[in-house]
Amino acid sequence: MDITAAQGVSTANAAFAEAYGSGDIPALMEVFYAPGARVDGGAMLPSTTDADTIIGFFQAMRDQGFHTAELATATLADEGDMAVETGLATLAGEGGQRAAIRYLVVWSTSSGAWRVHTDFFAPAEG
Incomplete structure (x- = not known):
């Protein structure tokens, strides 16, 4: 069954x-x-x-x-x-540090799994 x-x-x-959040960045590449x-x-x-x-x-x-x-x-x-x-992506860390990032992502699917094909992002203004 395909998912939306x-x-x-x-x-x-x-x-x-x-x-x-877990620090498993290679897994992030795999799942995202x-x-x-x-x-x-x-x-x-x-x-x-380049994945690396x-x-x-x-x-x-x-x-x-930025741990979350x-x-x-x-x-x-x-x-x-x-x-x-x-x-909007929000990265947060100890001591209240935060980074806000706006993004535009093109997704594609095959075999029912949605993955990012193209990811554009930049710091959020204001």
Whole structure:
């Protein structure tokens, strides 16, 4: 039985938060990103499809003290086997440090699993 984009994205976002929070960044790649996914964080992370570079970025965020992540969907357009999501990621750490990041993600599905195909993000203004 196929799951809807909303169900798949919600499940994948929760898996991202769990893997990031536990510090298992390689698992984050496995449960969240499709193989060869393009990730572009502008000045934070120049555009790449290299899994080791993406893992290094998220590990560096954890090393800076950001130990939890919450992804909040603002919009989700379901286009059948693809979907487009916008939202706000909040990374938090000890002592109240927080980073707010806006994102736009293109999702794709195969075999019922929704994974990120393209991920664009940048620090949230204000």
